[in-house]
Amino acid sequence: MLLAASTAAVGVALLPLVYLAVRTGEAGWSRIADEVFTSRVAVLAGRSLALAAVVTTACVVVGVGVAFLLVRTDLPGRGAFGVIAALPLAVPTYVAGFAWVSTVDGFEGFWPAALVLTLCSYPYVLLPVTAALAGADPAQEEVARSLGRGPWRTFTSVTLHQVRPAVTAGGLLVALYVLSDFGAVSIVRLDTFTRAIFTAFNLGFDRTGALVLSNVLVVITALLIAGELATRARGARYARSGGPGRPPTRLRLRAARWPAVLALCGVAVLALGVPAASLARWLAVGVSRPGPWSEVAAAAGNSLLVSLAGAALTMLLALPVGLLTARAPGPLATLLDRLTYATHALPGVVIGLSLVFFGINVAYSLYQTVWLLALAYAALFLPLAVGAVAGAAVQSPPSLEEAARSLGRGPFTVLRTVTLPLTLPGIGAGAALVFLTCVKELPATLLLRPTGMDTLATELWTHTSAAAYAAAAPYAALLVAVAAVPTWLLATRTGLAT
């Protein structure tokens, strides 16, 4: 039952791959070879992978470091820093990229791209690691300390091992996100693989060439996922050994507290201060103005609507997959779980076109409705939701469900009265994450939105492409504000802020 539902959900998420296969098949082998086996593709793929590696490493360092400071030390102002540290998740990379380019002269190339992407995506590591650090069993560290290990060695040998699954899961999301990102790299003018796909679309409207290239991203994704699976297989689970949890012991920072505060402030200034200052400057320098407030409000309402629909559908599809991986782990569950990642590194424009194809040929009544757009969001962001559901389900003891079944409740009643309430916080966290990612999404939204519907992201795009930066600024600010609400929810839920 769960298996059937999971398979169906994964099938939906894999629709874009069907489309890719159809169009790639049409291209023919010689065309594929011409497009794929060139030195340019090799260079771009290498550069994209290098960027993914650098950004992922930086995100792990920043994410784990910040999480440790917030959860395991007596840092002053932890509550405020907790929210601030998670907020960069609400800033779209195209806004951050634009802010940096207009602030720093000659801001272009590999390292600037890495900086912007790191600042926007380290919360993908921060959030799960915070949750893991807060939930980890302090007894294991205490044992290590009592056996004579110093604080640093305890941290590296015990604490880091405890949070390793969270680090690799977050790192994988960052790596895949970097591969699919177009906003930041196009603004700092770094030629990456995804940019080559966009260029192929723009160069002579070459759909086939662009789609053929997209297959390379799918292959790279498959390799990354296999890599993550391999590291996971070697690591054992470090679950709490039973009994009620207690808060972890906090490290006294003493003299190190001010450098630590400074470091957190530095991250906040780079990730939030620069974009905020830049938006203020757009508004001050330009004379263009956004439409009447009713238009701005309508765009905000539409953003809410499509993102809520996207989050709802994504959670609906994620629920069976997440429960399956948590309740019936095994090769099949792992396979289904990992398949949800297959389309995660594809650029939004490819997902968008694939659902145009699907809508026109299969589901015409859904075409250019909110639901097809929601489906695109689900295909793009399903792994974010599955991870949250599975994480919550793993932590709730299956014995409760078994007890309910043994007392005569049917499987559906158990799902409704026991499993769902237990996993609800996880579902909420997943929904918040998917929602805020949907708010920021642009390329698929442009292709699939109902005709005439503007969202904050599309309005921002409209105005910046016509150089009307002052008109764009309120949309950018509102977009960040709308995305900040679920971010704040997430921060509170993971124990970043109380």
Add this chain to the structure above:
Amino acid sequence: MNLRRAVSGCLAVAVVVGLSACGGAEKAANVAGDKKITVYSGRSETLVKPLLEKFQRQSGITVQVRYGTSAQMAAQLAEEGGRSPADVFFSQDAGALGAVAKGGNLAALPAEVLSKVPEVYRSRSELWVGVTGRSRVLVYNTDLVPAAELPKSVFELTGPAWKGKIGVAPTNGSFQAFVTALRVQHGDAKAKELLTQLKANEPETRDGNVQIVADVNAGKLAAGLVNHYYVYEVAKEQGTTPDKLKAQLHFFPDGDVGALVNVAGVGVLKRSATDPDTRAFVDYLLGTEGQTYFAEQTFEYPLVAGVSAPAGLPALGTLPAPRIDLNDLDTLDATIALIKAVGLA
């Protein structure tokens, strides 16, 4: 507990709101004369929305518009094929119109529509018609480039004086049209030579024209190859007029290919070939009011006789444009191959 209730409340709202949206969003039905049309616009919303709203008010025809880039719209139309909900494609350049026309989705336009526009600015196979013209120019920073040193031909930009100083947008449709024109006028070998030398001269690459003009105006670039009207957009945002900008326009003289005049135009989808509403829209764009709007608000060249050019620009007829038939610009594949081969994109 509170959080749980909040989350389930949110989900319930999402489902209800989503469902109502699903019912509320209607696709334009393919009915002729239903006082409703759907336009796929590769042209920016900020530039054309006021005009489309004016048309809607005057004609009583509801205009539903999808905005995107011309390339994206062309890809979407190609994917939609015969089932496209679109009636009209309003494209930023002739290349995207040509691509959609080649896909076989555009209907032949009636002679009365075509004849409003000079022959060079419309499709030879009658599938699209130009609405406005734009000239390729060299935009230059008056502090960095003395007027006496302005090049007489785009070929001069390969010289050492311009090394590292020129901005180009090779992924942009209008640059590609320029390259195609170069191939048409001078042959593939000469075109390749120019692009190779240009590439060797280390040009600065940008995604679009507007970034080039902004950088030239800010003194980050000395000059760039762009369309003429972007100086007006940059000036508008700064609350000034184009003559006050550091970025000024230079039209390559004597029919040099660097001064190619290209069009933005429309094509009508096959299913709407006889739809009077669609026809009314096309007529409006080519009428005095539509043409005047483009001349005054977006600073493009009107193509219909009797409407004068934007203030401060030479008249379209007096432009030193090269004699190139836009219909010959449909060999985009070869242009793309060339741009890729020399390593510009």
